[in-house]
Amino acid sequence: MPEQDSYQFAENRYDTMQYRRTGRSGLMLPAISLGAWETFGGYRGEEIARECLYRAFDLGITHFDLANNYGRPPGNAETVVGKVLKDMPRDELIISSKAGYRMWPGPYGEWLSKKYIVASLDQSLKRLGLEYVDIFYAHRPDPQTPLEETMAALDLVVRQGKALYVGVSNFPGDQLEQAVQVTKQMGLTPITIHQPRYNLLDRDKEHNLFDHTVRNGIGVITFSPLAQGFLSDKYLGTNLPEDSRAAEWWGRKANEDVVTGDELSKIKRLNKIAQERGQTLAQMALAWNLRLPAVTSVLIGASKVAQIEENVAALNNLEFSEEELKAIDEIVPRTF
DSSP: OOOOOOOOOTTTTTTTEEEEOOTSOEEEEEEEEEEETTTTTTOOHHHHHHHHHHHHHHOOOOOEEOOTTTTTTTTHHHHHHHHHHSSGGGGGEEEEEEESSSSSSSSTTTOOOOOHHHHHHHHHHHHHSOOOOEEEEEEEESSSOOOOHHHHHHHHHHHHHHHEEEESSOOOOHHHHHEEEEEETTTTEEEEEEEOOOTTTBOTTTHHHHHHHHHTTTTEEEEEETTTTTTSGSSSSSSOOSSIIIIIIIHHHHHHHHHTTTTTTHHHHHHHHHHHHHOOHHHHHHHHHHTSOOEEEEEEEOOHHHHHHHHHHGOOOOOOOOOHHHHHHHOOOOOO
């Protein structure tokens, strides 16, 4: 574990990372961002979190993504990461959080009412030890609360100085379009970024989301680009690594699915293409996400420094030939 009092961050940390503009905003994000969904404050504690966050920053990853419900118990990820952030240069970092899932009992503890959004962000800021987050998301669509109320609440936290940019996550294209129109009609803070699930095994966003983000000048940061580790070498063998997320956390049924699931043959074929490209499967999966101009950044999770280093190395080869893309489409066809 690096000693925070004496640790010197790499002076060349910005030399090799790629930074991409988030839609039509002034916000630049690293092509690879680091998230804390199931790792920090979950099955990995502060020591591992500090090692990973420090190394990520040394490699030019300036964006750390959280949510109010991340960690075990929910909220613990923000607490753990907040302790590390105290020893990092805040003004060089983009910190994001979200609200939408259940956090406390009663009718105000989840979804997207103004009451919940404002209270949740206040709690997140306390756990993180920050005065503001750079990006604050509505974490999922709310079937009951009017979009006018939700978008006004996001606008309010920006006006209060508690967030700089706002975004949505898990919104299908039509609901994103509705949210955009609400912000325009009401003169509210615009949506800067969308965070959807997108990977080689889950391609529907190509026809029901990205056209909306591009047209409206909204950036995209994809989560689960490795399908929760499925698109990585460690699950290609017959036995799961004992320290893997699937082995430690997902349970017996999920473990069996990872080893023997229907997708395994596809993954092996994809891995062969990756090897021919001189990449690991994980590296190719990240590069494939980043092939799209619509995608600003890909969001990785990591429980080891070596995983971050491997993933960042994906940036060494982001180009795909027409033959490679055709071969990939044959293995994992587009869903439209």
